[in-house]
Amino acid sequence: AQERYASIRDKPAISRDGQTVALHMNAGLMADLPSLESSGAEGVGLFRTELQFLVRNKMPKRSELVALYARVLDAAGDKRVVFRTLDIGSDKVLPYMKPQDEPNPALGWRAIRVGLDKPGVMRMQLQALMRAADGRPLTIMFPFVAQAEEYREARAEVDRTLARERKLGHTLPERLEIGAMLETPSLAFAPQKFFDEVGFLSIGGNDLKQFFFAADRENERVRRRYDTLNVSFLSLIERIVERCERSGTPLSFCGEDAGRPIEAICLAAIGIRTLSMRPASIGPVKSLLHRVDLGALRKVIIDARHRGLQSVRPAVLDYLRAQS
Numbered sequence: 352a353q354e355r356y357a358s359i360r361d362k363p364a365i366s367r368d369g370q371t372v373a374l375h376m377n378a379g380l381m382a383d384l385p386s387l388e389s390s391g392a393e394g395v396g397l398f399r400t401e402l403q404f405l406v407r408n409k410m411p412k413r414s415e416l417v418a419l420y421a422r423v424l425d426a427a428g429d430k431r432v433v434f435r436t437l438d439i440g441s442d443k444v445l446p447y448m449k450p451q452d453e454p455n456p457a458l459g460w461r462a463i464r465v466g467l468d469k470p471g472v473m474r475m476q477l478q479a480l481m482r483a484a485d486g487r488p489l490t491i492m493f494p495f496v497a498q499a500e501e502y503r504e505a506r507a508e509v510d511r512t513l514a515r516e517r518k519l520g521h522t523l524p525e526r527l528e529i530g531a532m533l534e535t536p537s538l539a540f541a542p543q544k545f546f547d548e549v550g551f552l553s554i555g556g557n558d559l560k561q562f563f564f565a566a567d568r569e570n571e572r573v574r575r576r577y578d579t580l581n582v583s584f585l586s587l588i589e590r591i592v593e594r595c596e597r598s599g600t601p602l603s604f605c606g607e608d609a610g611r612p613i614e615a616i617c618l619a620a621i622g623i624r625t626l627s628m629r630p631a632s633i634g635p636v637k638s639l640l641h642r643v644d645l646g647a648l649r650k651v652i653i654d655a656r657h658r659g660l661q662s663v664r665p666a667v668l669d670y671l672r673a674q675s
C-alpha cells in the first residue's frame with residue numbers, strides 16, 4: 352500500500368467534484384518528524400506536546416524544551432505546526448507529578464484546567480515555544496477548552512508571556528496564531544462572540560464523541576457502541592461548521608476519525624476542509640477523496656437524515672458501492 356500511495360503523495364487532496372481538503376498529520380515525538388516528508392502531509396495539525404513530558408522521568412527544563420521545539424520547527428520548514436499545550440491528567444499522568452485521586456479523571460483536573468490553576472508549567476512552555484520560534488511564525492492551541500472564558504484566560508497568559516519576552520530582549524514570533532480545541536459539547540454552544548475572537552478551532556473528535564455520547568473512550572465495551580456517523584453527532588459537527596463559517600474562523604478536525612477514510616469523506620462532505628490524522632492514514636484518505644463527489648455525498652447524508660436513520664453509514668456505504 353505504501354508504494355501505491357507514493358504516486359499520489361505529492362498530489363493535492365481534491366475530490367472528484369473539485370473540492371480541496373487539506374490533510375495534515377498528528378505528531379508528538381521526534382520520531383514522527385520524518386513522516387512530514389514521507390506522508391505528504393501539508394503540516395502538523397496537532398503536535399501533542401505532552402508526549403515529550405510523558406516519556407521522561409523528570410520535568411524537562413525550559414532549555415530542553417526550546418531545543419526540542421526548535422528541532423520540530425526546523426524539520427517542518429515552511430509547513431505549519433500546531434503546538435498543543437500540555438494535555439495531561441485523565442489517562443495521561445506524569446510520573447513526576449503528584450497523582451490526583453479523582454473519581455472521574457476524564458471529567459477531572461486535566462489539560463487547560465491544570466494550566467490555568469497552576470500556570471507555572473504552562474508559562475514555561477509558552478516561553479519555550481516563543482524562544483524556539485525565534486522570529487518564525489508560531490501556532491499554539493489550547494486543549495480541552497470548555498467555555499470561552501478559559502480561552503480568554505489562556506490568551507491573556509500568552510500576552511503576558513509575549514510582554515515578558517519582549518522586555519527580556521528575545522526575538523518575538525513573526526506571527527502568532529492562537530486557537531483552541533473543541534472537545535466538549537459546551538464549547539459548540541458558546542456565544543458567537545467566542546467564535547469571532549478565537550484564532551482557529553480544531554475539533555478533538557475523540558473527546559467530543561466521548562462526552563457527547565457519555566461513552567468512555569477507554570472502555571471497549573461502550574466505545575464502539577456509538578457511530579461517528581450517527582446523525583446526532585454529525586448535526587453537532589455541522590453546527591460547529593456553520594458557527595465557524597459565520598465568524599470566518601478556520602476549523603479543522605484532529606481526532607482519530609479524521610484518519611478513517613469513510614469518516615473523513617463524510618466530515619469533508621459536511622464542511623470540514625482541514626483534517627489532521629496519523630501519518631499512515633493520509634494516503635488512504637487522499638485516495639478515497641479522489642474518487643468521491645463530495646457534493647453528491649452531502650446529499651446522501653442529508654437524505655439519510657430525512658429518512659430518520661440513526662447512522663448515515665449504511666447509506667454512505669451503498670453510495671460508495673454504487674460508485675465503484
Ligand code: PEP
Pocket residue numbers: 397399438534554555556557558559605606607
Ligand atoms: C481528541 O480528543 O480528539 C484529540 C485529538 O486529543 P487527544 O486524543 O490527545 O485527547
Ligand code: MG
Pocket residue numbers: 534555557558
Ligand atoms: Mg482530546
